[in-house]
Amino acid sequence: MNNPYTSEVAERGSRRRRQPGPLGLLTAVWLMVFLPASAAGSWVERRHIGPFRLYAEFPLQKTGRLMADLRRLPDDLWQALRLPPPDGVIDVYLFEARNSYQRYLAANLPDAPRQRRALFVRSGDSSRVFAYRSRHLNTDVRHECTHALLHAALPMVPLWLDEGLATYFEVAPGDRFRGHRARRGAIWDMRLGRMEGLGDLEKVSSVASFTAGDYRASWAWVHFMIHGPPEARDTLIAYLADIRARQPPGSLHVRLRHEIRDLVRRFEKHHLRQ
Ligand SMILES: [Zn+2]
Known part of the structure; x- marks a missing residue:
């Protein structure tokens, strides 16, 4: 496991539980638990970019090109895969540090694997992405937001294809x-x-x-x-x-x-x- 790619994908590997989908394939869905608005972190910035509604504990300008990449991501999926952008909103929660990320998950998603660097959580029409600041932040957010766009467009996604595309x-x-x-x-x-x-x-x-x-x-x-x-x-x-x-x-x-x-x-x- 010396390859940095190896450790990274292993870290975010099991972000959800899988059950057979309606067509015998795999769904990639975390059962959502109630996430009260009052438990929100200390957001210093909120911003809407395309289908993404971002809440950040730090100024988003510190994410470099991430906002520009997120803005074009739905169009990138359309160009490559002919998958349309979602009708609904994808909430993206960005935390200042691993500690606040883990505290937030412990309080609001107690079953979530908090050792992961980032998570995509979907339930019904609700899609949420959680990540914290690290040198992998932009990669993690683009990865999880791709999962969110795929699952907004498709009733299920085979595991290998879900991960390959993300x-x-x-x-x-x-x-x-x-x-x-x-x-x-x-x-x-x-x-x-x-x-x-x-x-x-x-x-x-x-x-x-x-x-x-x-x-x-x-x-x-x-x-x-x-x-x-x-x-x-x-x-x-x-x-x-x-x-x-x-x-x-x-x-x-x-x-x-x-x-x-x-x-x-x-x-x-x-x-x-x-
Ligand atoms: Zn993934």
Whole structure:
């Protein structure tokens, strides 16, 4: 676990409990408990940016480019995946330090895994993201806000795809093609023949058994579908559209194999050639 990427994804791995969704896939939902307004932190700034309603214990200008990235994130998902922005609001709570974050969660979400750096919590129409200031703040917020946008647009999201997409969008927009720290590890996994196959990733049903290698492999498949052959992206978009329409989508792996000859060879070539 020397890889910093490994420890990071492990830290925020089990942010929720999973149960079979209505179409036999996985939902990624934390049961919401009552969050009283009177328990709000000492917010020094509140701001509305697109669908995100932010509450921060520190001036938001200290987050650098995060506000600009959040503003464009719904459009980035539309451009890449044809998923529309949410109708409702996503509340984002940003804490000054780990202590105040943990205190707030203990008081308001006692079942939440407080050792995680960030959380996405959804119940019914309510979506909330929690994070605290650290050198990973911007990455954590983009990651969890991607989960929030995905779950606002879709009735459920398969675990591997949920994490693969959140990992893909967690970096600043200019780094998504070549600048993700998962890339180096994924290429080594490929060279050493130890990367998890997509069929196996689809079978992982519990976030507790989702490994750092699974995160890298999920990221690599998402990157391939978004930046690889046009038919791969078309397949992903059609798959998400079926989920959105509540049509049983089946296996994305099967669909990709059907659409793309020599799928694994093309996938590996896509990454090893860059
Ligand atoms: Zn995640």
